[in-house]
Amino acid sequence: xxxxxxxxxxxxxxxxxxxxxxxxxxxxxxxxxxxxxxxxxxxxxxxxxxxxxxxxxxxxxxxxxxxxxxxxxxxxxxxxxxxxxxxxxxxxxxxxxxxxxxxxxxxxxxxxxxxxxxxxxxxxxxxxxxxxxxxxxxxxxxxxxxxxxxxxxxxxxxxxxxxxxxxxxxxxxxxxxxxxxxxxxxxxxxxxxxxxxxxxxxxxxxxxxxxxxxxxxxxxxxxxxxxxxxxxxxxxxxxxxxxxxxxxxxxxxxxxxxxxxxxxxxxxxxxxxxxxxxxxxxxxx
Amino acid sequence: xxxxxxxxxxxxxxxxxxxxxxxxxxxxxxxxxxxxxxxxxxxxxxxxxxxxxxxxxxxxxxxxxxxxxxxxxxxxxxxxxxxxxxxxxxxxxxxxxxxxxxxxxxxxxxxxxxxxxxxxxxxxxxxxxxxxxxxxxxxxxxxxxxxxxxxxxxxxxxxxxxxxxxxxxxxxxxxxxxxxxxxxxxxxxxxxxxxxxxxxxxxxxxxxxxxxxxxxxxxxxxxxxxxxxxxxxxxxxxxxxxxxxxxxxxxxxxxxxxxxxxxxxxxxxxxxxxxxxxxxxxxxxxxxxxxxxxxxxxxxxxxxxxxxxxxxxxxxxxxxxxxx
Amino acid sequence: xxxxxxxxxxxxxxxxxxxxxxxxxxxxxxxxxxxxxxxxxxxxxxxxxxxxxxxxxxxxxxxxxxxxxxxxxxxxxxxxxxxxxxxxxxxxxxxxxxxxxxxxxxxxxxxxxxxxxxxxxxxxxxxxxxxxxxxxxxxxxxxxxxxxxxxxxxxxxxxxxxxxxxxxxxxxxxxxxxxxxxxxxxxxxxxxxxxxxxxxxxxxxxxxxxxxxxxxxxxxxxxxxxxxxxxxxxxxxxxxxxxxxxxxxxxxxxxxxxxxxxxxxxxxxxxxxxxxxxxxxxxxxxxxxxxxxxxxxxxxxxxxxxxxxxxxxxxxxxxxxxxxxxxx
Numbered sequence: 034x035x036x037x038x039x040x041x042x043x044x045x046x047x048x049x050x051x052x053x054x055x056x057x058x059x060x061x062x063x064x065x066x067x068x069x070x071x072x073x074x075x076x077x078x079x080x081x082x083x084x085x086x087x088x089x090x091x092x093x094x095x096x097x098x099x100x101x102x103x104x105x106x107x108x109x110x111x112x113x114x115x116x117x118x119x120x121x122x123x124x125x126x127x128x129x130x131x132x133x134x135x136x137x138x139x140x141x142x143x144x145x146x147x148x149x150x151x152x153x154x155x156x157x158x159x160x161x162x163x164x165x166x167x168x169x170x171x172x173x174x175x176x177x178x179x180x181x182x183x184x185x186x187x188x189x190x191x192x193x194x195x196x197x198x199x200x201x202x203x204x205x206x207x208x209x210x211x212x213x214x215x216x217x218x219x220x221x222x223x224x225x226x227x228x229x230x231x232x233x234x235x236x237x238x239x240x241x242x243x244x245x246x247x248x249x250x251x252x253x254x255x256x257x258x259x260x261x262x263x264x265x266x267x268x269x270x271x272x273x274x275x276x277x278x279x280x281x282x283x284x285x286x287x288x289x290x291x292x293x294x295x296x297x298x299x300x301x302x303x304x305x306x307x308x309x310x311x312x313x314x315x316x317x318x
Numbered sequence: 319x320x321x322x323x324x325x326x327x328x329x330x331x332x333x334x335x336x337x338x339x340x341x342x343x344x345x346x347x348x349x350x351x352x353x354x355x356x357x358x359x360x361x362x363x364x365x366x367x368x369x370x371x372x373x374x375x376x377x378x379x380x381x382x383x384x385x386x387x388x389x390x391x392x393x394x395x396x397x398x399x400x401x402x403x404x405x406x407x408x409x410x411x412x413x414x415x416x417x418x419x420x421x422x423x424x425x426x427x428x429x430x431x432x433x434x435x436x437x438x439x440x441x442x443x444x445x446x447x448x449x450x451x452x453x454x455x456x457x458x459x460x461x462x463x464x465x466x467x468x469x470x471x472x473x474x475x476x477x478x479x480x481x482x483x484x485x486x487x488x489x490x491x492x493x494x495x496x497x498x499x500x501x502x503x504x505x506x507x508x509x510x511x512x513x514x515x516x517x518x519x520x521x522x523x524x525x526x527x528x529x530x531x532x533x534x535x536x537x538x539x540x541x542x543x544x545x546x547x548x549x550x551x552x553x554x555x556x557x558x559x560x561x562x563x564x565x566x567x568x569x570x571x572x573x574x575x576x577x578x579x580x581x582x583x584x585x586x587x588x589x590x591x592x593x594x595x596x597x598x599x600x601x602x603x604x605x606x607x608x609x610x611x612x613x614x615x616x617x618x619x620x621x622x623x624x625x626x627x628x629x630x631x632x633x634x635x636x637x638x639x640x641x642x
Numbered sequence: 643x644x645x646x647x648x649x650x651x652x653x654x655x656x657x658x659x660x661x662x663x664x665x666x667x668x669x670x671x672x673x674x675x676x677x678x679x680x681x682x683x684x685x686x687x688x689x690x691x692x693x694x695x696x697x698x699x700x701x702x703x704x705x706x707x708x709x710x711x712x713x714x715x716x717x718x719x720x721x722x723x724x725x726x727x728x729x730x731x732x733x734x735x736x737x738x739x740x741x742x743x744x745x746x747x748x749x750x751x752x753x754x755x756x757x758x759x760x761x762x763x764x765x766x767x768x769x770x771x772x773x774x775x776x777x778x779x780x781x782x783x784x785x786x787x788x789x790x791x792x793x794x795x796x797x798x799x800x801x802x803x804x805x806x807x808x809x810x811x812x813x814x815x816x817x818x819x820x821x822x823x824x825x826x827x828x829x830x831x832x833x834x835x836x837x838x839x840x841x842x843x844x845x846x847x848x849x850x851x852x853x854x855x856x857x858x859x860x861x862x863x864x865x866x867x868x869x870x871x872x873x874x875x876x877x878x879x880x881x882x883x884x885x886x887x888x889x890x891x892x893x894x895x896x897x898x899x900x901x902x903x904x905x906x907x908x909x910x911x912x913x914x915x916x917x918x919x920x921x922x923x924x925x926x927x928x929x930x931x932x933x934x935x936x937x938x939x940x941x942x943x944x945x946x947x948x949x950x951x952x953x954x955x956x957x958x959x960x961x962x963x964x965x966x967x968x969x970x
Contacts, residue, residue: 210419213377214481215406216436224432228423364833365804500688500860501904505914512913527834530906534914571838573863575890575905580867585842586835589803605835 046308053304059297066110067117076104078111079262087280099269099283100276108264109290115176115265116294120245123180124238127187132234134188135195136222139203150196153189161186161248169257179258183245194237198230232309240302243295250291266291327391328352329489329521330376330409335385337371343593345371347545348385353489358515358522360536360553362529362568366590368545369525373491376523377411403437410482411491415498416474420466426477427462433484444484451480455510472503476510483514489521496531508535529572533557538626541565544601545593547620551627559637561629563608600632608633649676650854651700651822656713658695658704660924666709667924669695671878671932673713674951677822677854684857684865684886686901687875690921693858696875697824699723700856701740702730717822735765739815743827745807748814749799755783755810756795762817778817786813787843805836812843821853827860841868862905866890874898877921877932880951884958894960894969897933931963939968 047053066073075095082102089097096105138149165182172178202208211221246266252258253267254274261268266287273283330353337346346368353359363369374380375387378398387394389405397405413419420429430452434444452462455476466474475495482490495511496504512535514520526532532539532553539556541549541564549562560566567584574580586605591597597604603613612632620630658670670692677683687693698704699715702722715722717737722730734740742748749758759779763770770778776795783791786809799807808828815823825844829837845868848855859865865872865886872886874897882895893899903915919936931937934944943963954960962969 206413206415206418207421209379210411210413210478211421212379213406213411213413214433214436214485215403216432220436224424225421229421364835501862501901502688502917505904505906505916506918508914509916529834534906567838568834571834571841573841573861573867574907575863575866575902576907577866577887579907583838583842585838587839589805589836590833 043305043308047301047304050304050307052300053308056297056300056302056304059293060301063113063294063297064117067114070110070114074104074107074110076107078103078107078264080104087276087282089280089282096286097280097282099272100279105269105283105286108269109266109286111264112266112269112287112290113294115259115263116246116249119176119180119183119249120242123183123245124187124241126184127241128191128234128238130184131188131191132195132227132230135192135197136199136226136230138192138196139199146196149192153192156186157189159186162251165252165257174257174260176259176263179249179252182252183248187241187245190237190241191234194233195230198233199226202226202229236302236306236309239298239305242302243298246291246295246298326354327388328354329390331386331388332372332376332382333386333388335372335375335382335387337368337375337380338383344545344596345593346375346382349542349545349547351376351540351547353521353523355488355521356515356519357538358524358536360532360539361523361525361542362527362532362539363542364527364590366544366593367542368593369542370493371545372542373411373493373523373525377409377491378405407437407485408487409489409491410485410487412475412478412482412493412495414494416471416478417466417469419478420469420474422466424465425462426457426464426466426469429466429477430462430480430484433481437485439485448480448484451483455480455483456506470503471499472507475499475507479511479514483518486518487520489523491523491525493525494528495524495526496528497526504531511535529557529569541568544591544596546601546630548602548630549628550620551624555624555627559624559627559635561623561627561634561636562602562631563606563635564602566635567607600630602631608635650679650718651677652714652716653696654714654716656696656699656711656715658692658699658711659709660705661707661709662925664923664925668926668928669705669878669924670699671928673880675873675880675883677856678871679821679854680852681870682848682855682857682868683871683873684859684869685873685875686859686862686865688860688901688921690877690924691875692878693875694826695878697740697826697856697858700822700824701734701738702727735762735818737820738822738824739818739820741808741811741815741823741825741828743830745804745811745831746799748811749807751799753798754795755797755799755802758810758814759783759795759817762814766818782813782817783810785847786810786816787839788813803836804832805839808832808836808840809843812840812847816847816851823851823853823855824858825855826858828857829864830859830861844868862890862901874901878924879928879932879948880959880961881933882954882958882960882962883951884955884960888955888958892969894954894958894965895933895962896937896939896968898960899969900936900938931961933962939964 048057080103082098085098085102086100087098088094091097094104094106096109099105099108134149138146161182164186168178168182208221208225211225249258250265250267250270253265254271256271259265259268269287270284273287277284332349332351335346335349338344349372361369361372371380375382378394389397430448431444434441457473457476461469461473469477496507499507508531515522524532524536536553539551539553540547541562543564549556549560549565556565557569560569567586570581570584584607588605591604599615600613600618603609606613610633616632618630618632620628622628623634653673653675656670656673659666660669673696685693685696704711711723725733756779759782760775763775763778779795780791783794788794788806788809802810829840832840841864857865857869869886872884872889873880874882874895876897882889882893882898889898890902893902900917904917906914917936922932922935928948930947931944931949934940937944941964949961949963951959951961954965
């Protein structure tokens with residue numbers, strides 16, 4: 034409620050830049066497609082139509098069909114849903130866990146701070162691909178696993194930022210004033226810390242969205258992520274790649290979707306970062 | 319005000335309190351300070367004098383290394399363990415940077431209602447009290463919808479005072495209550511603090527380097543230097559006849575508009591020594607214009623030099639010396 | 643308004659507007675002020691008075707939301723506002739020096755005291771030899787009261803106390819041998835006993851300083867003790883100027899009077915004086931006396947157009963239409 038005007042102003046700043054406006058349009062389209070997927074598809078994305086393999090774009094199949102005759106447009110839309118869902122779940126869990134660990138690292142004793150930071154370093158030093166390979170080798174590929182792996186690799190991102198923010202906040206006079214008022218630690222964190230460190234974390238989250246989308250697509254492409262027949266942009270590219278000699282449309286369409294979505298979220302994330310940058314917040318009251 | 323209060327235990331008492339950080343930084347050394355109900359006590363000192371540490375210790379934010387802090391006769395530690403929120407209601411502190419002491423993303427309405435939530439006080443009553451206090455403190459009606467950075471320094475201080483008064487605090491520790499305020503606003507705030515003091519029988523500990531403020535609103539003053547109390551007296555006596563050379567120097571350097579009222583400036587040489595490497599004997603002897611050989615060897619004790627006036631000096635100034 | 647015959651700097655009708663979310667703000671509303679050689683002028687005013695912006699104009703370090711600046715700042719005949727940036731930069735290192743409130747803004751934490759002093763001397767006097775630079779640096783450190791000067795040359799800013807740093811900054815300003823020395827609240831951040839040392843130092847240094855010193859302060863008492871002349875600013879305008887002792891003994895502007903009454907001094911009792919009300923918003927167009935809204939003497943005439951800054955006695959000026967009526 035109190036942040037409503039601030040959010041509106043921030044959003045106003047984002048769309049006032051070219052990149053921000055383009056990014057916002059792309060995000061609206063991609064997120065809209067993901068949410069409305071069952072309503073806006075023209076075919077069951079898994080329905081086979083062997084007779085119509087590799088058909089080009091037509092009135093029946095807007096973007097044509099793949100090697101099993103499935104409707105590419107519908108698969109693309111459901112691919113967006115998978116990408117969004119993985120991004121949403123992975124990033125929000127990483128955000129919550131990272132923020133919690135970051136705040137703890139900045140407030141607990143030095144020993145615990147070291148432990149948490151070492152855990153962060155270990156996670157970061159592990160390439161997510163290698164981690165994914167190892168985990169998939171043990172548990173077998175699945176969408177849930179992809180999400181979990183991505184989430185874990187992102188925890189240090191948020192953890193480090195949350196810790197840095199908390200360190201500057203820790204000695205702020207208002208934190209002391211709250212302690213003197215008798216405010217409990219939980220209440221201080223919820224009412225006073227989170228609102229003040231949320232900005233940079235949200236920016237980071239938005240910048241991480243395209244990263245997650247590409248990791249998911251990449252893992253699915255090499256067969257370690259989303260399993261067929263579920264549509265993912267990564268599996269779409271993989272399938273199209275196998276039959277590239279028959280038709281190049283699936284690869285082009287899926288890659289374009291991936292590229293445009295990534296670009297959109299990146300543009301939006303950067304515009305958001307600039308919009309909340311306090312250095313741009315001039316002009317007094 | 320202090321005359322008949324000896325029988326009643328002080329609201330807050332520090333007895334021989336020392337605070338040592340990391341085993342070597344002696345931030346406070348054997349400090350005793352009594353606050354009686356209804357008193358306005360001034361605490362004067364420069365950086366490194368230990369006045370911030372004293373406030374933190376008194377507010378229960380740090381434990382003394384030795385000595386005791388008591389609240390209404392009860393040890394502070396026990397009081398905090400038994401009734402932490404009760405103590406927080408009773409004793410509140412106004413921080414120096416008033417705007418920064420208010421949570422930046424909260425509107426004033428939320429900030430002044432927060433004490434009610436934290437202390438689980440009845441909301442209905444509390445909100446009514448807030449409305450009354452808002453008018454009493456002269457805050458504009460639209461202040462409730464503002465964020466801290468939209469408040470002036472004077473308004474932010476009023477909001478901080480309101481937060482304390484909502485809790486019906488009895489004792490208010492004010493750290494530099496007029497720092498950064500324009501002179502035209504400073505008087506308003508001090509008048510308000512004096513009115514509130516009478517209205518709610520508050521007890522104030524005013525920490526300030528502004529001697530004019532101390533002189534004008536306190537009844538008793540304590541001067542600190544390098545973690546020790548060097549002089550304590552009724553404010554009138556302290557300003558009329560300072561007994562410690564440090565107090566005298568402080569008073570003499572206080573800039574005055576009226577040439578007729580200026581004292582001869584006593585400029586102390588050197589800087590305040592580090593609390594890690596304290597001077598031997600009297601801590602002030604390195605800068606004292608009156609220092610003798612004895613001062614470097616023998617630590618002076620706080621001793622009485624007149625009614626209610628005590629000084630930590632081997633060679634205190636006498637009345638006729640100050641006049642000259 | 644005729645220029646003061648011995649004025650080194652003459653500021654004429656200086657106006658500065660800044661862009662804000664509420665529209666154009668009039669930060670300086672037509673300043674007319676002279677600085678004479680060999681004198682310290684104290685500029686006092688509360689927040690929003692424009693005293694710091696005035697200093698920024700003299701240095702030509704203007705706020706980045708600057709909208710419009712007009713008028714003249716004549717420094718021995720040269721208008722600083724018309725100087726190209728490169729030339730102005732040269733003036734800042736040669737004719738104008740500045741002492742800031744926080745010495746750390748003027749000191750680079752990565753350089754030693756010696757480096758700071760050497761850089762200034764090299765720029766100001768390129769012909770000096772290494773040895774001469776060292777000698778001058780040491781002499782200046784002694785002059786500003788720094789004992790043990792040779793070791794201090796190798797010290798970094800963080801190794802010095804606040805008072806010591808301010809002495810270094812003063813030394814840097816004096817090495818420039820400026821004609822105009824600007825000091826913006828140079829003692830506000832210091833402890834009382836250290837403040838006294840710096841005030842004493844400034845008091846001593848002025849004896850052999852031939853230029854003009856502008857001392858910005860919010861503290862009337864300090865200005866009274868240190869300065870020759872006084873300039874009282876309010877809401878971006880000058881309300882009164884004149885020799886400090888006379889102005890403070892018998893103010894000719896109700897705001898100066900009110901400010902004096904707000905000073906807490908010995909021997910007062912009862913309630914403290916205040917100035918009720920607030921400074922008019924900077925966006926307000928000055929179509930009346932700037933102080934009228936808070937002035938106890940305000941009358942109809944005060945709301946009919948702004949008063950001019952007119953002579954009010956020997957070397958004095960005041961911007962009040964009712965000055966002699968209400969302040970006998």
